[in-house]
Amino acid sequence: MTHVENITLIKKTEVFMKKIGVIGCLPELPLEFPVEKPENSGNMIHAQAPLRMFDNAVYNKDYKKWYSQQSGFKDFVNSDCSHLIITLANSLSIDKPDEEKYKRLRLSLEQYDVPVVVFGLGIQKKNFDISDAKLGVEAVKLLEFLSERSRYLGVRGEFTKKVIEQSSSINNVYVTGCPSFFSYPEEFSKIKKNLENKNGRPAVSLTNMANEDERKVLAYAYSQKHFNIEPVSRITHSFYNELLNGSNPDLPYYWKGIKAKKYFGDIEDDSVKKYYLAYYRLFRQVKPWLEFNKEHVSYTYGTRFHVNMASILSGVPALWLVHDARTKELTDFHGLPSANIEDFSKYIEKGNVADLIDYTAFYERLGYLFENFNNYLTSNGLPEINTP
Known part of the structure; x- marks a missing residue:
């Protein structure tokens, strides 16, 4: 049975009973930031999104507060969680690709047996020209893996979607916008x-x-x-x-x-x-x-x-x-x-x-944005979130 087929067997009650593992961006930063520890405090906003949306979401650095009997976060997710959410933000770059980093991420995610749901995947490029926007081998392998582990592969915008589709044969890319947008409706x-x-x-x-x-x-x-x-x-x-x-x-x-x-x-x-x-x-x-x-x-x-x-x-x-x-x-x-x-x-x-x-266009689009994001969640076996 594929991971996508497995999603259809996850009952809603099971999702609510089980936990949701979360990895990726840091939800808060240490005192050493930014002088000794480079980071981006904006990523905290992104990291908080699944933790705000789901009461049963557990960040990988925090799981031992409640589940100390588990030997590691991987084991906790595989035994106690219905899904793994990964917050990715600016993970892929056209201008400065890091193929080794993409490979390491894919290999680390292969340890998990549950559906992997992507939050906020984006491709960074300085200019808006898509004609020369091509991803490398390891970037494509990572995306192919992620697309196989969920019904839809969520990305933040149309530019990212087009780059993925012209760089690979992936056909389940879904534009969600930035998930942090939906965390304080x-x-x-x-x-x-x-x-x-x-x-x-x-x-x-x-x-x-x-x-x-x-x-x-x-x-x-x-x-x-x-x-x-x-x-x-x-x-x-x-x-x-x-x-x-x-x-x-x-x-x-x-x-x-x-x-x-x-x-x-x-x-x-x-x-x-x-x-x-x-x-x-x-x-x-x-x-x-x-x-x-x-x-x-x-x-x-x-x-x-x-x-x-x-x-x-x-x-x-x-x-x-x-x-x-x-x-x-x-x-x-x-x-x-x-x-x-x-x-x-x-x-x-x-x-x-x-x-x-001017927030006219924002308010006109708000209902669609939440409906679209909830469709992404439910299609991947996660509960809906509240709308404004």
């Missing part, structure tokens, strides 16, 4: 009201400080005294730590280009340092992040997808600045308000950011 009704109220201070999040458009957006955020939410950078956080410790460090390298351009007037080192001490934020846990948004943020904008996702999961509006295929496929699928980063960097010279934030 009760907050979506608050976005419109908060957009109208405009209480709090805006917050920015950026990706590539070598990019002039993003440096300009940072200069704008600094000039307006907007919060600066950092999900990754060791360099930026090390600078901030030195400031907290009373040192007088040089500004991070990217400020040299910002100062030279004088985008929004002269910039002095001391004023930049005061800005970071007052408005810089980094989070290692999801709950305080969402609480911060609710209490202090009017809206967020920037190129970091999950920083903006953390915003709307708090009921706070966000504007996505599109800079790569990943952001475009996700904002398109979810109907999220977005602007091209190059156009936006010109717009902020005269325009008001809040005027670009």
Whole structure:
């Protein structure tokens, strides 16, 4: 019997009685992040999704709290779980493929006997051109394995789906959007009201400080005294730590280009340092992040997808600045308000950011998005989730 056929034999009562194993992204980060331990705090938002959706979901690092008699997570899943959910995020890359990593992941997943359900698989590519987007041998082997272990292979957007289909013979690819989107449905009704109220201070999040458009957006955020939410950078956080410790460090390298351009007037080192001490934020846990948004943020904008996702999961509006295929496929699928980063960097010279934030398409699409995601879950033998 195949794994797909086995799914049809899993009764709903069995799914509720058994646990659901979860592996993949980290749901919280250690104190060593990001200076000593590189990670992306946005992945916590993604990792929390199955744990929020299913009361019987058990993350692989936590299972021994309740199931210490098991010799390992693999044994726990194979004996006590109906499914294994894996949160994958930016797992495959066209620009910088890692074939050995893909092979290791496939071999590790082969240890599990239960259906494997994918959450959030995406393919990273800097530009939007799909004509030269081909996956390597080990990437295809991994995808073929995953497609055989579930009725549908879930991916985050149409771009990823097209790349997989033109790189392989896989024909059960299903676009779910980003699963983290579905983890706090009760907050979506608050976005419109908060957009109208405009209480709090805006917050920015950026990706590539070598990019002039993003440096300009940072200069704008600094000039307006907007919060600066950092999900990754060791360099930026090390600078901030030195400031907290009373040192007088040089500004991070990217400020040299910002100062030279004088985008929004002269910039002095001391004023930049005061800005970071007052408005810089980094989070290692999801709950305080969402609480911060609710209490202090009017809206967020920037190129970091999950920083903006953390915003709307708090009921706070966000504007996505599109800079790569990943952001475009996700904002398109979810109907999220977005602007091209190059156009936006010109717009902020005269325009008001809040005027670009329109949630009309989002609310029109919301019912379909939850219906579509629930179809993915139930087709793979998992329970439905609540809709807004």
